[in-house]
Amino acid sequence: MTAPGKARLSASERRAAIIAAALRSFAAGSYSGATTAEIARTAGISEPILYRHFGCKRDLYFACLDEAWSHLRATVEEIVEAEENPAEWPLAVAKAVRRLRDRRLLPMHIWIQALSEAGDDPAVRKFLRSHLRDAHAYFAELLRRAQEAGGLALDRDPSAEAWIGLGVGLLRSVQDRLGGLLGDEDFAAIAASRRRWLTGPA
Numbered sequence: 001m002t003a004p005g006k007a008r009l010s011a012s013e014r015r016a017a018i019i020a021a022a023l024r025s026f027a028a029g030s031y032s033g034a035t036t037a038e039i040a041r042t043a044g045i046s047e048p049i050l051y052r053h054f055g056c057k058r059d060l061y062f063a064c065l066d067e068a069w070s071h072l073r074a075t076v077e078e079i080v081e082a083e084e085n086p087a088e089w090p091l092a093v094a095k096a097v098r099r100l101r102d103r104r105l106l107p108m109h110i111w112i113q114a115l116s117e118a119g120d121d122p123a124v125r126k127f128l129r130s131h132l133r134d135a136h137a138y139f140a141e142l143l144r145r146a147q148e149a150g151g152l153a154l155d156r157d158p159s160a161e162a163w164i165g166l167g168v169g170l171l172r173s174v175q176d177r178l179g180g181l182l183g184d185e186d187f188a189a190i191a192a193s194r195r196r197w198l199t200g201p202a
Contacts, residue, residue, distance in 0.1 A: 068107035086151025108173040
């Protein structure tokens with residue numbers, strides 16, 4: 001029953017609220033540690049309602065991966081559209097990561113988690129492999145766009161550079177999980193080195 005004065009959520013709004021709650025739960029802990037009962041409580045619903053939207057916890061996990069990736073990609077595009085200098089576009093991903101990091105919306109955090117699940121679950125392994133390929137393809141295309149606009153040295157390989165950038169993002173997630181490995185100054189130095197390499201003379 002809906003509380004007086006509180007509008008009932010549509011099915012799509014309810015689904016989004018469940019994903020938001022699950023993202024917080026997964027990001028704060030782990031796939032195996034988060035329970036659908038806990039996620040349902042966080043979303044303010046019962047567990048049976050959660051299962052009306054997602055057949056199992058794994059389906060919800062996959063939806064969270066898609067949502068986190070969509071947030072990152074949309075944020076990157078916002079940064080690129082606001083930046084006239086194409087030499088800055090290759091660093092849009094790093095800027096988006098910094099913007100979303102405190103909101104725990106980074107797909108890299110969940111990719112790291114999913115790696116531990118992938119060994120035991122072929123479905124997770126298949127989904128994660130596809131997800132990482134999609135991310136690489138997007139990053140490579142962003143670098144090609146920068147290259148065509150004169151912001152990336154012509155002899156740089158966008159595909160190879162996209163894999164390197166993806167690796168740096170995963171390293172950031174390892175640091176966020178472990179702590180004490182690298183500091184913000186280390187990542188600033190990495191970004192500066194990457195900028196010099198990507199935009200330097202061919």
